[in-house]
Amino acid sequence: MKRSLRMVVAxxxxxxxxxCADNTLGTWKLNPEKSQAPAGLPKITSLMVVRTAAGDAVKxxxxxxxxxxxxxxxxxxxxxxxxxxALSGSxxxxxxxxxxxxxxxxxxxxxxxKGGPYKGTGRxxxxxxxxxxxxxxxxxxxxxxPFASKTVYEKQ
Numbered sequence: 733m734k735r736s737l738r739m740v741v742a743x744x745x746x747x748x749x750x751x752c753a754d755n756t757l758g759t760w761k762l763n764p765e766k767s768q769a770p771a772g773l774p775k776i777t778s779l780m781v782v783r784t785a786a787g788d789a790v791k792x793x794x795x796x797x798x799x800x801x802x803x804x805x806x807x808x809x810x811x812x813x814x815x816x817x818a819l820s821g822s823x824x825x826x827x828x829x830x831x832x833x834x835x836x837x838x839x840x841x842x843x844x845x846k847g848g849p850y851k852g853t854g855r856x857x858x859x860x861x862x863x864x865x866x867x868x869x870x871x872x873x874x875x876x877x878p879f880a881s882k883t884v885y886e887k888q
Contacts, residue, residue, distance in 0.1 A: 753836035754790070756785045760865055760885035762796065770869070770879035773825065774798040777863045780884065790831075798823075812839070825850050825874045843869075849876045863887050 762779035771777040779796030789811045796804040804823030810861030812833040819827050824844040833839050837858040844851050859865065863886065870880040 747793075754785070754833065755836045755862055756833075756839055756856060756865065757785060757790070759783075759888040761888050763864075763884045763886055766884035768882045770873060770881040772877070773878065774800040774802065774877050776804065776883075779804060779883075780888075794821075794824075794849055796823075814842075816842075816844075826852065845874065848874055850874045852879070 733851050737741055747781070760781040762776060762781075764775065764777055767776070776796055776798050779794065782793045785793050786809050789807045789809050789841045792807060794806045795805055798804065802823060806821035806824055807820050808817055808818040808819045808829060810829065810831050812831055814832045816828045816830040819829060828846060829841055829843045831839055831841045837860070839856040841854045841856070842852070843854065849872055852869050854869040856865060856867045865885045866888070867883045867885070868881070869883075871878070873879040
């Protein structure tokens with residue numbers, strides 16, 4: 733009986749770990765050669781994204797630089813519940829974000845600028861081998877015009 737109980741507990745622990753997996757966590761470095769910036773914004777030449785677990789949420793820190801030497805320095809902590817959170821810092825055209833986890837390798841988000849026309853949706857997808865991730869984004873830019881972009885990251 734004890735052996736059966738231990739087996740059930742072990743299987744439950746493995747299932748819980750698999751269900752809560754998040755392959756988007758870690759440090760991701762932008763590959764600018766494989767990335768396409770949206771029209772109207774200077775291209776980002778360097779960018780590091782650090783995603784760490786923070787209880788039942790994820791803490792994200794983004795630091796980098798654009799071609800015009802302007803800095804990107806943003807952070808936020810959010811749950812995967814689709815509820816909007818504020819970003820702190822500067823360098824991005826939006827100031828709020830809401831994220832959802834579709835599976836261990838895929839997140840979607842909605843990003844907006846309070847009081848402005850910017851609204852975008854993003855999809856962050858980690859490759860099956862876990863070595864690269866691609867963020868595709870589309871929406872309405874700060875200038876009110878449609879945009880689309882693709883950024884490719886390499887796991888560090």
